[in-house]
Amino acid sequence: MNRTHGHVHPDVLGLLPDAAVAKHLSRAAQEGRERLPQVALLRAAESMDDAARRRVAPVRDLLDHAMRRFPDKRTAADGWLAPRLHATLRLTRAEAADGRLWNFLAMIVAPDYVVWRHKGAPTDRADGIAGAARFCGAHYTQAFSRLWWAAELFRNGADYRPVESACRVQDVLQTVLRLDVIDHRPTAQAMLGVIERQLAAGVPRPGDRVNALASAVNAAASTLVYDVLAPDREPDLEALSEWIEEAQHSPAVPLDRLPEGPDDGAVSRHSVEALLPMFEKLLAEAPVRDRGAQQGGAPKAAPIGVSLVKASDPA
Structure with missing residues (x-):
């Protein structure tokens, strides 16, 4: 066991069932006023092997x-x-799809981080609170799962620079990350290309355009087959396995420069360029919901194709 700022955490990661989160997560803990019952949570968790990538201390x-x-x-x-x-945990997608790992991180390893990052502003009626879904929720909502999947879906092979771009606008994580179409890597990179152009142009409220783009791309996928229009290479699974195995001897990730991800194949630039003008046109023709203009008024209809988060939802 290790201790950080009075918080005791285990040496190795584990798997914590949803039922244990539901039983022990209190409103006081979500507000940061109460510590979670670590002993009870550890009893409910399933232990994992002690490989280097399972170590709690680097995380x-x-x-x-x-x-x-x-x-x-x-x-x-x-x-x-x-x-x-992403570069510290070195998971396969199958491992990352197990929500029990993210429950363990949020409830046992770093509940203080979840509260720090996601605690909303207090109101006249209640103190600020980190939503329960930030501790145990969907992959695009849970505090740590959303970050891992953003890195996995938006990286370009070993290059994590697109991930930084993706995280510049919170609506990419809150809306785009929900879409099945971004499993297609050229689609993900082309959407980022459109978003980066919007940011470079200094458009106001870029999140509104991200939501409109997500809706339009998702809706168009019902008639356009993106993986035919823009073929993707099969990822190099052997390179991914080697990267995961290297965790046993790799140093801690650098703090002031990006780490290197698995060298499992970059996205075809030709495929990305095949989609970029199409996505630019989709955005140009899409209805953009101006959430800023809706304060105090009746909500406008959202674009079709994807359920959009509320403007009032905490990031």
């Missing part, structure tokens, strides 16, 4: 560093942490 060190590095810009921590968390 905990990253989270502590993120809180020190971004004390007044919590959302900025996402782009810094996502690639480093």
Whole structure:
């Protein structure tokens, strides 16, 4: 066991069932006023092997560093942490799909980080709170799962630079990450290309355009077959396996430059360029919901194709 700021955590990661989260997660803990019952949670968890990639200390060190590095810009921590968390844990997609791992991280290893990152502003009626879904929720909502999947789906082979771009607008994580179409890597990179152009142009409220783009791309997928229009290479599974095995001897990820991901194949630039003008046109023709203009008024209809998060939802 190790101790961080009075918080005791285990040496190795584990798997914590949803039922244990439901039983022990209290509103006081979500507000950061009460510590979770670590002993009871550890009893409910399933232990994992003690391979280097299962070690808690490197993950905990990253989270502590993120809180020190971004004390007044919590959302900025996402782009810094996502690639480093991905490169530290070195999971297969099948392993990352097991929500019990993320439950363990949120409830046992770093509940303080979940509260720090996702605690909403207090209101006249209630204190600020980190939503329960940030501790145990869908892959695009849970505090740590969303970062790992953002890094996995938006990286370009070993290059994590697109992940930083993806995390610059919170709506990419909150909306685009929900879409099945971004499993197709050229689609993910082409959407990022459109978003980066919008940011470079200095458009106001870029999140509104991200939501419109997500809706349009998702809706068009019912008639356009993106993987035919823009073929993707099969990932090099052997290179991925080697990268995972190298975790046993790899140093901690760098803090001031991006780590290197698995060299399992870059996305075809030709395929990305085949989709970019199409996605630019889809965005140009898509209805953009101006959430800023809706404050105090009746909500406007959202674009079809994807359920959009509310503007009031905490990032």
